[in-house]
Amino acid sequence: MTRLTDLLLPTERQPPADAEALSHKLMVRAGLVRQVGAGLWSWLPAGWRVHQKVVQIVREEMDAIGAQEMLMPLITPAELWQRSGRYAIPELFKLKDRKGADLILALSHEETLTFHVAAAVQSYRDLPKLLYHFQTKGRDEARPRAGVLRTREFIMKDAYSFDRDEDGLQISYEKYAGAYDRVFDRCGLEWYSVQSDVGMMGGSGAHEYMAPCPAGENDVALAPGYAANVEVAGAEAPPAPPLPDSISGELHTPGASTIDALAQSLGVHPGCLLKAFPVVTESRGLVTLFLRGDHRVQEVKLANALGEEFRPAQADELEAAGLVGGFMGPREGVPAIYDAAVTPGRYVVGANRVDWHEVIEVGAGERLDFRRVESGDTVDGRTIRVEPAIEVGNIFKLGVRYSEPLRATYLDEAGRERLMVMGSYGIGPARIAAAAVEQFADERGISWPRAIAPWDVHVVALGRAGEESRAAAEALTAELEAGGLAVLLDDRDAGTGEKLTDAELLGVPLRLVVGKRSLESGVVEAQARRGSEDLEPVALDGAAEAVARLWRGLP
RNA sequence: CGGGGAGUGGCGCAGUCUGGUAGCGCACCCGGCUGGGGGCCGGGCGGUCGCAGGUUCAAAUCCUGUCUCCCCGACCA
Numbered sequence: 001m002t003r004l005t006d007l008l009l010p011t012e013r014q015p016p017a018d019a020e021a022l023s024h025k026l027m028v029r030a031g032l033v034r035q036v037g038a039g040l041w042s043w044l045p046a047g048w049r050v051h052q053k054v055v056q057i058v059r060e061e062m063d064a065i066g067a068q069e070m071l072m073p074l075i076t077p078a079e080l081w082q083r084s085g086r087y088a089i090p091e092l093f094k095l096k097d098r099k100g101a102d103l104i105l106a107l108s109h110e111e112t113l114t115f116h117v118a119a120a121v122q123s124y125r126d127l128p129k130l131l132y133h134f135q136t137k138g139r140d141e142a143r144p145r146a147g148v149l150r151t152r153e154f155i156m157k158d159a160y161s162f163d164r165d166e167d168g169l170q171i172s173y174e175k176y177a178g179a180y181d182r183v184f185d186r187c188g189l190e191w192y193s194v195q196s197d198v199g200m201m202g203g204s205g206a207h208e209y210m211a212p213c214p215a216g217e218n219d220v221a222l223a224p225g226y227a228a229n230v231e232v233a234g235a236e237a238p239p240a241p242p243l244p245d246s247i248s249g250e251l252h253t254p255g256a257s258t259i260d261a262l263a264q265s266l267g268v269h270p271g272c273l274l275k276a277f278p279v280v281t282e283s284r285g286l287v288t289l290f291l292r293g294d295h296r297v298q299e300v301k302l303a304n305a306l307g308e309e310f311r312p313a314q315a316d317e318l319e320a321a322g323l324v325g326g327f328m329g330p331r332e333g334v335p336a337i338y339d340a341a342v343t344p345g346r347y348v349v350g351a352n353r354v355d356w357h358e359v360i361e362v363g364a365g366e367r368l369d370f371r372r373v374e375s376g377d378t379v380d381g382r383t384i385r386v387e388p389a390i391e392v393g394n395i396f397k398l399g400v401r402y403s404e405p406l407r408a409t410y411l412d413e414a415g416r417e418r419l420m421v422m423g424s425y426g427i428g429p430a431r432i433a434a435a436a437v438e439q440f441a442d443e444r445g446i447s448w449p450r451a452i453a454p455w456d457v458h459v460v461a462l463g464r465a466g467e468e469s470r471a472a473a474e475a476l477t478a479e480l481e482a483g484g485l486a487v488l489l490d491d492r493d494a495g496t497g498e499k500l501t502d503a504e505l506l507g508v509p510l511r512l513v514v515g516k517r518s519l520e521s522g523v524v525e526a527q528a529r530r531g532s533e534d535l536e537p538v539a540l541d542g543a544a545e546a547v548a549r550l551w552r553g554l555p
Numbered sequence: 556c557g558g559g560g561a562g563u564g565g566c567g568c569a570g571u572c573u574g575g576u577a578g579c580g581c582a583c584c585c586g587g588c589u590g591g592g593g594g595c596c597g598g599g600c601g602g603u604c605g606c607a608g609g610u611u612c613a614a615a616u617c618c619u620g621u622c623u624c625c626c627c628g629a630c631c632a
Binding site: 012013014016018019020037038085090091107139142143150217401462464498500502515517518525 | 556560561565566567568581582589590591592593594623624625626627628629630631632
C-alpha cells in the first residue's frame with residue numbers, strides 16, 4: 001500500500017510554461033518526472049513505478065526468448081570506440097579520468113558486448129547468443145525535446161544477437177521481433193512496426209516500432225498492409241493535371257521565385273511545375289534534382305537513391321554553373337536527375353534567368369525515387385496516410401559491422417575462422433511511458449493502460465481524518481493489497497474535489513471512492529479512468545475479489 | 556549550428572518601454588469555518604529579480620558581456 005501522505009507526488013495545477021508536448025505537460029503536472037537540465041530528467045516515485053512496470057514486461061519477454069540479462073558499464077574506455085570507428089560521433093559524451101585517459105559515456109553497447117563475446121566465444125558450438133541489459137545511455141543530443149521523449153541521458157533496454165551466419169541472424173531477428181510484438185501489446189500501446197532506414201552504416205534490414213501520437217518525431221506512411229518510415233517509404237503519387245497548351249515557350253514571371261507564387265501567377269497546379277534541388281556529391285559533383293512542385297525531397301531516401309552522401313550546393317557553385325536561385329532549371333553541363341514521380345510530359349521550369357521560366361518536355365529517361373510520400377499517395381491501389389509517431393523500439397540487422405573491427409570471430413566445423421553476424425535490438429521504456437500518456441490522455445489527465453499504471457487501484461478516502469470513511473478505506477486498501485493489487489490510498493486531509501482531480505490527473509485505471517454516502521449502503525463507488533460511465537458500486541463485503549475482477553476487465 | 560522566445564518566491568504571471576528599492580493568483584504555514592468535484596474568513600512565511608561588470612545619488616528596469624532554458628529547423632550510426 002502506498003499512502004498519499006507518505007508519497008512525494010507534487011502535482012501541479014498548471015503545466016510548466018515551456019512545455020509543448022502533451023506528455024511533457026502531463027507527466028510534470030502529475031508529479032511523475034522533474035527536469036534537472038536540458039534533456040536531463042529525474043523520475044519521481046510514481047513515475048519510476050511506471051518505468052519499472054515497463055522494464056519488467058520487457059524483461060519477461062526477453063527472458064522468454066532465451067535472452068540473458070547482464071550489465072555493462074556506462075563509462076567505457078575510448079579505445080573500443082576508436083576501434084569501431086564510432087568515436088567521432090558528435091553525440092558521444094567524451095571525458096577523461098584523473099590520469100588523463102580518454103573515456104566515453106556509452107550511447108549503446110555494441111562495442112562493449114562484442115568485446116566480451118569476442119573474448120569468450122571461440123566456437124560455432126557456442127552460437128547463437130542472445131544477451132541484453134537495461135543501462136543508462138548518454139547522448140549529447142543537439143536538441144533534447146518534449147520532456148522525456150528525447151533526452152541526453154536515459155535508460156535503454158539494448159539487446160544483441162550473435163550468430164554464425166545470416167540464416168542464424170534471421171532466426172534471432174525473428175525471435176526478437178516476436179518478443180517486441182508481445183512487449184508493446186502487453187504495454188497496452190497502439191503501435192505498429194515499420195520498415196526503416198538502415199543508415200549509412202549498412203546492415204541488411206531494420207524495423208522500427210512506432211507508437212502513433214501527435215508528439216512523435218517520426219513520420220510514418222500507412223496503408224492497409226503497408227507501414228514504413230517516410231525515410232524509406234515509396235508510393236505512387238496521384239497524377240498532376242496536365243499543363244494547359246496555352247502555356248508554352250518562354251514565360252515572363254516577374255518575382256515568381258517560389259512554387260506557390262509561380263503556380264498562382266500561371267493559374268496552374270503546383271504539380272505542373274518542377275522544383276530544382278541542386279546538390280553536390282563526392283562522385284558526381286554538382287547535380288540538379290528535379291521533382292514535382294507539389295512534392296518534397298526526402299533526404300534519407302535521396303542519399304540511399306544516390307548511394308552516397310550529398311550536400312546542398314552553395315551559392316558560388318550555383319553561380320559558376322549558371323544556375324539561378326528561384327528560377328532554376330535544367331542547364332547544359334549540369335547533370336539533371338528526375339524524381340520517379342515526374343512522368344514524361346510538359347513542365348514549367350526555371351529558365352536560369354531572373355524573372356523567367358520556360359516550358360520543357362521531359363522524356364522517359366532514368367529516374368530516382370527521392371520524394372517524400374504524402375497522404376493521398378497509393379501503394380498497390382491502397383491510399384496512404386502519413387502520421388507522426390514515437391519510435392519506441394527498433395531492431396536492426398548489424399551484420400559484421402562490429403564483429404569485424406572488434407575481431408569477434410569463431411571457428412566453424414572446418415576450423416575456419418569466421419566473423420560472427422550480429423543484430424541489435426533497442427527499447428526505450430521512458431518513451432513507452434510517454435507514448436502511453438500521449439495516446440490515452442484526455443482533458444482530465446493521464447489514463448494509463450492497466451499493465452503499466454503506477455498502481456492498480458486508487459482508493460480515495462473522503463471525509464476528515466478519524467471519520468468512519470477513513471477507517472473503511474484503510475481496511476479496504478489492506479484487503480485489496482492482500483488480494484494482490486497495488487493500491488494508492490489518498491489519505492490526505494484535503495477537499496473532495498482536490499482528491500478526485502488529482503486521481504484523474506494521475507490516471508490509475510480503477511478508482512474507488514469511499515465516502516459516508518455510499519458506506520451507508522455498504523458499498524464503495526467504482527470508476528474506470530478510461531470511459532466516463534460509473535461502474536456498479538462494489539459491496540465492501542467480498543470487495544477484494546470483486547475489485548480484482550473489475551480490474552482484470554479494464555484495458 | 557541557424558532562426559525565434561524566455562529567465563522576477565514551489566508553479567503560473569505582472570512590473571522593464573518611461574530608473575526611485577518588488578507585486579498578483581495558486582501553493583505553503585497558523586487559527587477558525589466547511590466537508591461528495593480544486594470551498595470560505597482572518598493572520599503569516601518565502602524572492603541576491605539567472606550571473607558578472609558598467610552607467611547613476613539610485614538599477615528588476617539603462618549599457619556590455621556571459622550562462623541557462625524553451626520552441627522551429629539542421630542533426631539523430
